Amino acid sequence: MCCTNPLNHINHLQVATTKKGVAIHHTLLYNSANIMSVARELFHLQEIELAIEANEQAQSRLGRQLADHSLVAHARARLTAERQRLEETAKTQKTLDFDIDDLSAKIKTIDRKLYDGKTVNPKELSSLQAEGGDFQKKRSLLEDKALILMEESEAIKQNILTATHELTIAEAEQETRHKNLNAELTQLQTDHAALEIKRQTLISQIEPTALAVYKDLKKRKGTAVAKVEQGTCHGCRIAVSNAELQQTKGNAIVRCGNCGRILYLP
Numbered sequence: 249m250c251c252t253n254p255l256n257h258i259n260h261l262q263v264a265t266t267k268k269g270v271a272i273h274h275t276l277l278y279n280s281a282n283i284m285s286v287a288r289e290l291f292h293l294q295e296i297e298l299a300i301e302a303n304e305q306a307q308s309r310l311g312r313q314l315a316d317h318s319l320v321a322h323a324r325a326r327l328t329a330e331r332q333r334l335e336e337t338a339k340t341q342k343t344l345d346f347d348i349d350d351l352s353a354k355i356k357t358i359d360r361k362l363y364d365g366k367t368v369n370p371k372e373l374s375s376l377q378a379e380g381g382d383f384q385k386k387r388s389l390l391e392d393k394a395l396i397l398m399e400e401s402e403a404i405k406q407n408i409l410t411a412t413h414e415l416t417i418a419e420a421e422q423e424t425r426h427k428n429l430n431a432e433l434t435q436l437q438t439d440h441a442a443l444e445i446k447r448q449t450l451i452s453q454i455e456p457t458a459l460a461v462y463k464d465l466k467k468r469k470g471t472a473v474a475k476v477e478q479g480t481c482h483g484c485r486i487a488v489s490n491a492e493l494q495q496t497k498g499n500a501i502v503r504c505g506n507c508g509r510i511l512y513l514p
């Protein structure tokens with residue numbers, strides 16, 4: 249009706265943005281000399297902003313993956329535990345060796361007394377023999393324990409070798425993984441910068457009032473621009489009226505009569 253005067257277009261857009269929640273069938277014509285229609289520009293902007301969001305999500309995901317050192321931490325904890333076990337076993341072994349040596353010394357003393365001919369009293373000799381026998385039994389038990397402990401300690405040493413090897417593998421894997429993740433992150437940062445430039449360039453080209461409508465819709469609905477596919481608004485899945493469909497073919501902003509999103513006919 250009044251679209252020959254460019255000033256009226258802005259008035260129409262302002263009306264469109266203030267009538268929230270009301271089904272508005274607004275058609276706002278822009279200068280037809282524009283190479284890219286406003287709807288196309290806004291759709292393009294939306295795609296760039298979606299790509300920026302996806303990029304940022306990917307960056308945080310990579311950040312979390314880079315902060316994850318659990319594989320190496322687990323491998324290191326396993327190795328530490330095995331080393332501690334070996335240390336404890338060595339301590340027990342030392343105590344056992346000391347006790348065995350002590351018993352051997354006692355047995356030696358008794359043997360000397362038994363066989364040096366100085367002790368002749370049969371009662372005393374029998375008592376010495378009984379004492380010596382006791383010490384030998386005790387020593388034999390301790391020697392069995394020492395043997396078991398030695399086997400255990402060999403097994404732990406083997407575990408330490410395995411755990412050390414696994415730690416080396418985990419560290420190497422982590423290094424490679426982090427290297428790849430960092431490369432990916434750098435690429436994402438580069439892409440992000442490029443997308444941001446594209447976004448700013450596009451924003452500078454879009455008419456400010458149209459941009460305001462876009463921003464308001466984005467804030468309220470998440471998606472501001474909806475594609476029209478097979479005569480249906482992609483935002484609400486409701487059929488677009490013939491009149492609206494005709495208008496989308498022009499260089500205009502047409503908003504869905506149902507959901508209010510800016511319609512874009514690819």
Ligand SMILES: [Zn+2]
Pocket residue numbers: 474481482483484485486504505506507508509
């Ligand atoms: Zn819709």
